[in-house]
Each structure stands twice: as C-alpha cells, then as structure tokens.
Amino acid sequence: MVWFCNSADCQFSVFALTTIGWILSSTSTGLVEWRIWYMKDTSLYPPGIACVGIFRVCIYRHRTNSTTTKFCYRYSYHDTFLPFEISMPQRFLLTASIFGFFGRAFNMFALRNMSMRMFEEDTYNSFVVSGILNIAAGVFNLTAVLQNYDAVINSQGITFLPSLQMPFKPDVQEVGTAIQVAGIGVLPMLLTGMFSLFYKCPPYGQVHPGISEM
Template sequence: MLLFINSANCQVAGFAIATVGWILTTTSMGLVEWRVWHMNNTSLFPSGPVCVGMWKVCIYHPISNYNRTKLCRHFSYRDTYLPLDIHVSQNLLLVASILGLLGRASIIFALRNASMGPSSIGN
C-alpha cells in the first residue's frame, strides 16, 4: 500500500499548526476581554463597559456615539483585592507559555535530528 503523505511532511505540518496555536494562545493572554462587565453610574466613573483581563483592567468612557476613552490599570502581585483565581490563572498562564516555548525548542531539535540524522550532532 502506498502512503501519499510523507511522515516528515506530517511532522512539519503538525509543528507549524502547533506553533500558530501557541502564538495565538500567548497573544490572547494579553487581551483584556476575558471578562466584560457593565459598571453602573458611580460618583467616580460614569456607567459603561469594563473589561477585565489577566494582567489589567480597562474602563471605557463613552464621549459620543463614535468616540470613547479608555482608562487601564495593570495588575501587580501586591494587589490584595484581586480574587485568588486571577492570581492562580496568571501563574498558570505564565508557566504554560514558558513550557510552550521549551516545547517548540525541543520539537525543532527533534525535527533537525530526524531530518539530518543523529550522526551529524557529533561532527
């Protein structure tokens, strides 16, 4: 039986898809649209949407129908008002991103060894 798909092509395609997925995942970590709330009119801020992310919170102030300003504040590890799930998620996302980077490096090394052979390492 003939195989029309080369094993090396499948490995490279899998690496490319996994790399695109890792890039999109690390990019989504910086987005503030993880939680979207509506804040009622308070003495400090007018009513409007509030976007809460893993690393910062942004409050949107509508000025007109087409224009709005954005006020953002970055979280720090010293913020005691943050819920425990935000702190845990920050740490897990950071660890997952670093492990993804190490996984990319090991896959590159494995694909290099598979295509060139292990005898070219010592030379």
C-alpha cells in the same frame, strides 16, 4: 505497531500546529478582553464598559454622546483584591508560554535529527520531552480559560480599588474574545503534544546486527 505520524511531513505539520497554538495562547495572555463588564449609571458609579483581563483592566466611560474616555490599570503583586480566577491564571499563562517555547525548541531539535536521519535515541527523547511540555502548556491554558469562563457564567464579582469606581458586580457580564482565542489555542497544543509524545522511531533508524558465518 508503527505510529502513523512518523514521517517528516507529518511531524512538520505537527510543529506548525504547535506554533499556531502557542502563538494564540501567548497572544491571549496580553489581551484584556477576558471578561466584559457592562455597568449602568448609578448614584455611586458612572456608566461604562470594563474589560477585565488577567494582567490589567481597562475602563471605558461615556462622558458625552460623542466622547469616551479610557483608563487602564495594570495589576501588581501588591493587589490583594484579585480573585483566585485572576491571580492563578497569571501564573498559569506565564508558565504555559515558557513551556510552549521550550516545547517548540525540543521539537525543532527532533525535526533536525529526523530530517538528517541521525541520533535516533536523541530524536525520540526530544519528541517525548516536546510532547510533555506542550501538553502541560495546554493544560495550564485550559485551566485559565475554564476558571474565567466559570466566573462569567456564575457572575462572580471583583472588589476593585475604590479609585477605579467599579461595582463589585456589573449589570451584565459576558465572555470576552481573549477567552475564545485562548480556548482555540489549547486544542492544537494538546493534540500535537499527543502526537509527539507517542512518536516511534521509523524503520530506517533501526539497526539490526548481522550474523556472521562461522
């Protein structure tokens, strides 16, 4: 049975979807709105809103009715207060971005060979490698999304540095736009990875030996 996505147009569409998923996933890595904390005024901490990201946290304090100050703190490897749902996604998202980049590179190489109808074996292998890399990137991104989504649903707290003046848990915690962006980017990477992984060489690339008459 010939795989239904062997045409050049279909594989170019797969490449476009992969690129969109990789861009969305990479963009979410730099966003800070993974978890939104709403903090009320207490005797220990001033009121405000905190955007808890994977690589930094930004705090917005309402000083007066018309004045809001913003302070961002970038995490370092020396920060031992980072919970598992932040420290692990840091590695997952970076790895996913690298895998997605090389997955697109192998996909471009395969599309080049496919459009020129050459190097049948190299084309097949490149599509397979591209599919594996894209699926792995999608799984890493999905794991980061699920870990942070679970942290919001279960109202998990973070012991931030005392200088940040943030409570262990906020009064209200909700899912940020970065989780949504990353979640949307996961789907095309997983789907296109499956398309590339099960690519089969089209009939024109097959060579049939001729039988000479005796």
